[in-house]
Amino acid sequence: MLGTTVILAFRAINRHKLRSFLTTLGIIIGVAAVVTMVTLGNGATAAVREQISSLGANVLQLRPGQGFGRGGGGPRPPDFKPADLTAIENQLTGVRAVAPMVQSSGTAIYEGSNWSTTVYGTTAAYFEVQSWKADTGRLFMPEEEEAGKPVCIIGNTVRTNLFQSNDPIGKRIRIKGVSCQVIGALATRGQGGFGDQDDVVVMPIKFVQRRFTGDRDISQIMVAVDDAYDTSTVQTSLEELMRERRKVKPGAEDNFNVFDTKQISDTLTGTTTILTQIVAAVAAISLLVGGIGIMNIMLVSVTERTREIGIRLAIGAVAREVLMQFLVEAIVLSCLGGLIGLFLALIASVAIAPLMQVPFIFDVKVNLIAFLFSAAIGVVFGYFPARRAAALNPIDALRHE
Amino acid sequence: MAADPIISLRGVTKVYGSGPTAFQALKGIDLDIAQGDFVAVMGPSGSGKSTTMNILGCLDVPSGGEFLFKGRHVETLDRDQRALLRRRYLGFVFQGFNLLSRTTALENVELPLLYRGEDKKTRYEAGMAALDKVGLKDWWDHTPAELSGGQQQRVAIARAIVTQPDVLLADEPTGNLDSERSVEIMELLTDLNRNGGITVLMVTHEPDMAAFARTIVHFKDGLVERVEQGVTA
Numbered sequence: 276m277l278g279t280t281v282i283l284a285f286r287a288i289n290r291h292k293l294r295s296f297l298t299t300l301g302i303i304i305g306v307a308a309v310v311t312m313v314t315l316g317n318g319a320t321a322a323v324r325e326q327i328s329s330l331g332a333n334v335l336q337l338r339p340g341q342g343f344g345r346g347g348g349g350p351r352p353p354d355f356k357p358a359d360l361t362a363i364e365n366q367l368t369g370v371r372a373v374a375p376m377v378q379s380s381g382t383a384i385y386e387g388s389n390w391s392t393t394v395y396g397t398t399a400a401y402f403e404v405q406s407w408k409a410d411t412g413r414l415f416m417p418e419e420e421e422a423g424k425p426v427c428i429i430g431n432t433v434r435t436n437l438f439q440s441n442d443p444i445g446k447r448i449r450i451k452g453v454s455c456q457v458i459g460a461l462a463t464r465g466q467g468g469f470g471d472q473d474d475v476v477v478m479p480i481k482f483v484q485r486r487f488t489g490d491r492d493i494s495q496i497m498v499a500v501d502d503a504y505d506t507s508t509v510q511t512s513l514e515e516l517m518r519e520r521r522k523v524k525p526g527a528e529d530n531f532n533v534f535d536t537k538q539i540s541d542t543l544t545g546t547t548t549i550l551t552q553i554v555a556a557v558a559a560i561s562l563l564v565g566g567i568g569i570m571n572i573m574l575v576s577v578t579e580r581t582r583e584i585g586i587r588l589a590i591g592a593v594a595r596e597v598l599m600q601f602l603v604e605a606i607v608l609s610c611l612g613g614l615i616g617l618f619l620a621l622i623a624s625v626a627i628a629p630l631m632q633v634p635f636i637f638d639v640k641v642n643l644i645a646f647l648f649s650a651a652i653g654v655v656f657g658y659f660p661a662r663r664a665a666a667l668n669p670i671d672a673l674r675h676e
Numbered sequence: 677m678a679a680d681p682i683i684s685l686r687g688v689t690k691v692y693g694s695g696p697t698a699f700q701a702l703k704g705i706d707l708d709i710a711q712g713d714f715v716a717v718m719g720p721s722g723s724g725k726s727t728t729m730n731i732l733g734c735l736d737v738p739s740g741g742e743f744l745f746k747g748r749h750v751e752t753l754d755r756d757q758r759a760l761l762r763r764r765y766l767g768f769v770f771q772g773f774n775l776l777s778r779t780t781a782l783e784n785v786e787l788p789l790l791y792r793g794e795d796k797k798t799r800y801e802a803g804m805a806a807l808d809k810v811g812l813k814d815w816w817d818h819t820p821a822e823l824s825g826g827q828q829q830r831v832a833i834a835r836a837i838v839t840q841p842d843v844l845l846a847d848e849p850t851g852n853l854d855s856e857r858s859v860e861i862m863e864l865l866t867d868l869n870r871n872g873g874i875t876v877l878m879v880t881h882e883p884d885m886a887a888f889a890r891t892i893v894h895f896k897d898g899l900v901e902r903v904e905q906g907v908t909a
Contacts, residue, residue: 279790290778586774589735590788590835591763593756669735673774 277603280596284604298572299612301565302652306616306645307623308558313641314624316551318633320544325634327540333506334404335513336534337496352530354492359520363496367512369504374401375493377483381451383429383476385437392433394450394476396483404499412444412459415479423481425455430473431463450476453486506535565612566652573605573660584664585672598665605657606650613649617642680747681708682842682875683732688741690727701727703898704741709891711842714869714876716886719895726847728895729879733766733845734758746842763791767836767874771848773828775820781807781831782816788839806834810864826857830864837868844868846878850885862888 288295339352360375377396382389395401399415402408409428419426427448434443443457455478464472484491500509510533517523517531577584584597621637628635690702702724709715719725730736731743734750735758743750746765750758762768767788775784785803794802807813810830820828829849836844846865850858866888869876878889886892892904 279793282790286779286783582774583776586776587787587791588759589733589762589768589774590791591759591766592791593759595756596791670730673770 277599280599280603281607283600284607287600287604288607294572294576295608298569299565299608299615301568302562302609302612302649303565303616303619305558305562305565306613306649307619308561309555310617310620310641310645311623311627312554312558313551314620314636314638315627315631315633316547316554317636317638317641318624318628319631320547320551321636322633323543323547324540327536327543333500333502334536335498335500335506335510336536337498337513337517337531338534339494339531341529341532353521354494355496355531357491357493359517360493360496362516362520363498363513366516367498367509369501369509369512371499371501372400372403373499374398374404374497375480376401376495376497377480377488377492378494379451379483379487381487383433383437384449385446388437390433390436392430392474392476394478394483394487396478396480396487398480401477401497404497407464408462409459410462411442412457414459419458420479420481423479423485425453425482426458426479427455428459428461428477429457430461430475430477432471432473433476434460451487455482506537510535562648562652566609566656569605569609569653570656570660573601573657574663577601577660577664580664581667581672581675584667585669585675588667588669589673594665597667598661601661601664602654602657605661606653609649609653609657610646613646616649617646620645682711682746683707683709683877684742684744685728685731685738686742686744688728688731688738688743690724690731690736691739701898702731702738705898705900707893707900707903709875709877712869712873712875714866714888714890715878716889716892717877717879717895718881718883718886718892719901723895724898725879725895729845729847729877732843732877733768734761763788763839765842767839767841767844769829769832769836769844769846769849771851773820773825773832773852775828775831775835777821778819780817780819781812781823781834784820784831785834785838788835792839802838803834806838807831809837809868810834824857825853826860829853829857829861833861833864833868837872837874841874843875843877846876848879848881850880850882855884858882858885 337355339354355375357375360373363370364373374397379394379396380392381394382391398420399417402414410431412428414428415426418424427450429437429443429448437443437448438446443460446457447454448457449455461473461475461477480493498509498513500506514529514533517533518529521530523530587597587600588594620642625635685705685707688702688705689700692699692701705724705728707728717725717729727736731738734745734753737753737758738751741751745761750761753761775781776787782800782803785806786799789799789802804813804816807816810833812827812830812834815823815827815831820831823831829852833844833849844865849865850861853861862885865876865878868874876889878885880886890906894901894903
């Protein structure tokens with residue numbers, strides 16, 4: 276009997292192609308919207324997580340002042356001193372590596388090519404904190420760090436712009452009027468949350484301080500926490516140590532801040548997840564409206580096809596078969612709509628994801644749920660019109676004009 | 677003719693509505709129809725002939741009295757049981773043809789077989805055989821819109837006989853046709869009755885059409901006025 280009703284449902288749909296298409300349009304748009312939103316949202320969440328993790332896992336970033344900026348009025352909070360670095364290394368437990376950083380910008384020149392980039396002054400520990408390896412060449416030697424020798428390690432963007440495909444190792448480049456030798460080139464890391472991570476020249480901190488910044492201040496300290504230790508515990512001891520060293524009075528606000536990258540990651544992924552849910556909920560409403568559209572058209576269809584129902588009943592269809600036919604019609608329509616919607620969502624997601632610079636992630640679960648939901652809409656919104664059709668009296672139905 | 681009648685009505689009444697507005701359409705019908713008979717039902721509008729046909733077609737139930745079909749009490753059956761009875765033993769032809777639009781002749785004819793759960797091959801073969809019987813084999817893939825009135829009524833007849841019913845109920849089958857087509861339809865029904873062994877019950881206004889029948893039942897004011905036996909043959 277189910278086979279019969281499915282045949283009849285397909286025949287009825289086939290007979291009214293345009294009407295069937297318009298009926299399912301609501302479901303198509305609803306499913307496509309929900310699935311596209313969730314897919315792109317998941318992609319955005321993954322992108323944020325990826326960007327944050329490129330900052331290094333379990334890394335605490337210590338900066339002067341509050342927040343990312345240095346604040347408005349009042350005296351500028353002092354930078355860190357080399358002694359602060361030593362204190363962190365010696366007095367803090369659970370620390371895997373500590374890297375000081377100063378930053379400067381300038382133009383790097385090699386033969387005819389020049390490239391405007393960022394110069395980091397740091398130590399070899401920086402690469403350990405960042406889990407960043409050299410693609411060719413090597414990292415700093417302790418004596419190069421100690422003496423502040425004019426050597427540099429270049430990021431992939433700088434390498435491509437200055438050397439193209441030539442081997443940069445051993446070549447001398449000029450940066451801000453100072454000559455230095457390239458000893459290593461870093462593996463590529465791509466776009467991060469804060470721009471192109473490969474657009475960088477890394478030099479020994481002492482060299483940068485001596486030639487560019489002119490003092491021994493350290494603008495940022497990166498602390499990699501040992502996996503065996505709890506990041507928040509280490510963060511608390513770091514904050515206590517710095518309050519003491521920077522002579523912050525009890526009760527006064529910190530004149531420095533500590534960022535836990537994992538915490539940023541959690542906050543940002545949480546935000547994108549909530550945004551995804553909100554957008555998906557709005558899209559789900561359109562799916563519901565689509566379901567009501569199906570019910571509407573099916574009800575009209577029952578009225579329009581009253582005589583047909585009468586014929587079917589007269590030639591011996593039992594009420595249950597008429598009910599099933601209309602119900603199956605609604606379910607087939609909504610399932611077809613669901614499938615078309617999933618297909619459109621796939622196309623839209625693949626097309627839009629690169630524009631939003633997020634990865635395309637095909638989530639089987641989301642697609643399956645959306646499809647089952649569209650089928651369920653067929654059952655729920657198809658039942659009422661179907662029951663009405665089945666309840667018709669054959670004599671009245673046959674007389675219907 | 678000595679056998680038990682296939683249809684037997686005893687004191688059948690039908691009341692529409694209730695209370696002071698109630699209308700008694702049938703006031704006590706007694707009627708026997710023999711297997712293989714060709715019965716024409718005549719009478720003015722409101723005489724109860726349509727109501728009787730609805731009851732005989734198991735589309736409606738009597739308010740009182742007994743209706744025996746092949747010895748079974750129909751008046752006690754529920755909706756679905758009556759639907760199954762129609763599916764098994766009855767075929768219908770209507771004045772307005774009542775074919776499914778946008779559906780080929782063959783699909784229309786196959787419809788009752790679909791509800792019987794016959795497989796595709798059986799449906800095709802029986803459907804084509806029925807179309808052949810009404811002379812429309814070559815028109816199987818035409819939709820009602822592409823067929824003339826007479827052809828549509830023949831498709832409807834093919835649909836009615838495809839299940840090889842015991843009884844064919846025709847409600848003014850020539851009402852929408854010109855006299856030439858009407859005669860063709862009546863000849864077809866006569867042939868099905870004589871050579872197919874199908875009992876035919878037909879409502880008609882036209883004495884010319886009723887003349888094809890073997891028995892004519894006259895209705896008046898909700899009662900059987902008189903029965904003419906052996907009109908033809």
